Amino acid sequence: MSFSKIQDLARQGKLPNSLLGCPHPICKSCQYGKAHRHPVAAADIAQPIDAGNLTPGDRVSVDQIESSTPGYVDIFKGKPTSAKYHAASVYVDHASRYTFVKYHYSTGAREAIEGKQIFERLALTHGVKVKAYQVDNGIMSSHDYIEHQHANQQAITFCGMNAYGQNGIAERYIRTLCDRARTMLLHAMEHWPDVITLELWPCALKMAADIHNATPGPSGLSPEEILTKQWARPDRFLDFHTFGCPVFVLDPSLQQGHKIPKWKPRARQAKYLGHSPRHAQTVPIMLNITTGLCSPQYHVMFHDYFTSTESRKTMFYHPAGMTSSLTTVLMF
Numbered sequence: 001m002s003f004s005k006i007q008d009l010a011r012q013g014k015l016p017n018s019l020l021g022c023p024h025p026i027c028k029s030c031q032y033g034k035a036h037r038h039p040v041a042a043a044d045i046a047q048p049i050d051a052g053n054l055t056p057g058d059r060v061s062v063d064q065i066e067s068s069t070p071g072y073v074d075i076f077k078g079k080p081t082s083a084k085y086h087a088a089s090v091y092v093d094h095a096s097r098y099t100f101v102k103y104h105y106s107t108g109a110r111e112a113i114e115g116k117q118i119f120e121r122l123a124l125t126h127g128v129k130v131k132a133y134q135v136d137n138g139i140m141s142s143h144d145y146i147e148h149q150h151a152n153q154q155a156i157t158f159c160g161m162n163a164y165g166q167n168g169i170a171e172r173y174i175r176t177l178c179d180r181a182r183t184m185l186l187h188a189m190e191h192w193p194d195v196i197t198l199e200l201w202p203c204a205l206k207m208a209a210d211i212h213n214a215t216p217g218p219s220g221l222s223p224e225e226i227l228t229k230q231w232a233r234p235d236r237f238l239d240f241h242t243f244g245c246p247v248f249v250l251d252p253s254l255q256q257g258h259k260i261p262k263w264k265p266r267a268r269q270a271k272y273l274g275h276s277p278r279h280a281q282t283v284p285i286m287l288n289i290t291t292g293l294c295s296p297q298y299h300v301m302f303h304d305y306f307t308s309t310e311s312r313k314t315m316f317y318h319p320a321g322m323t324s325s326l327t328t329v330l331m332f
Helices: 003-011 028-033 107-124 141-153 164-191 198-215 224-228
Strands: 060-071 085-093 099-104 132-135 155-158 246-250 265-273 284-288 294-296 298-300
Touching: 003 198, 028 164, 060 107, 060 164, 060 198, 085 164, 085 198, 099 164, 099 198, 099 265, 107 141, 107 198, 132 164, 141 155, 164 198, 198 224, 246 284, 265 298
Parallel strands: 060 132, 132 155
Antiparallel strands: 060 085, 085 099, 246 265, 246 298, 265 284, 284 294
């Protein structure tokens, strides 16, 4: 997220007022993660892609991304799996701009249909039924995918060959989410290279989508508020911390009110991976750096600036007054 957007949120009272007078910092991780060519002026478009899509579910843009870097699969019980994610589908609702990410082991039709079903179940929990989709001529044009659309009485519109701009909403949000996820990953790797690896890109991509969904737009409402038709908590942003930062998790026996030997460590170190839709928003997901398993934890202490990591390298410039734990993650 750009610093100008952070200052807009401060004007809305979502972040501390002390951020309003800060000069815009140059973030090395942002330069590494978001550098791109300068835009070329294009002809005006007479009809916006989302024209007429005024209600959540009217139309959803979908596109897939592939990653040559295998992605970590979050496992909560048992043993870590050797399977890896290699792709993801990104869903963007036109009316609310709510974004949903579903990871895939491959780019096959079966997994694409499964991701579509999960997204639609999520939408239905908020009373939203998806009526139509805008897609590329990829796996979404396969026979099985189209048959699933027809069985659910949903319209589907395809882009022309090599006319990717016709699915520009999904394309633009994929770029935004990937830029933010890449920046968060590189920032964490800079400060904790012994533990953070590029395999965590699925978790970073999911957290980038969560931050986007919680960020108020021009209307003052966030995408998740528009989709769910419910006000978010005033302190919603306090749920987020710096991706991959070290976290100290209280010993399970102490969490249950029991005692442990006097000289035994009272906490273990883990790394923060964001939040899971299966748990409360105030319960973060931790990755155990010893077992490789994930777990939802509540009794934790965050070190957002990586001050407790042994492989700490250069620190970034933080303007005076930026004391919130969100400063680091929201700069992306």
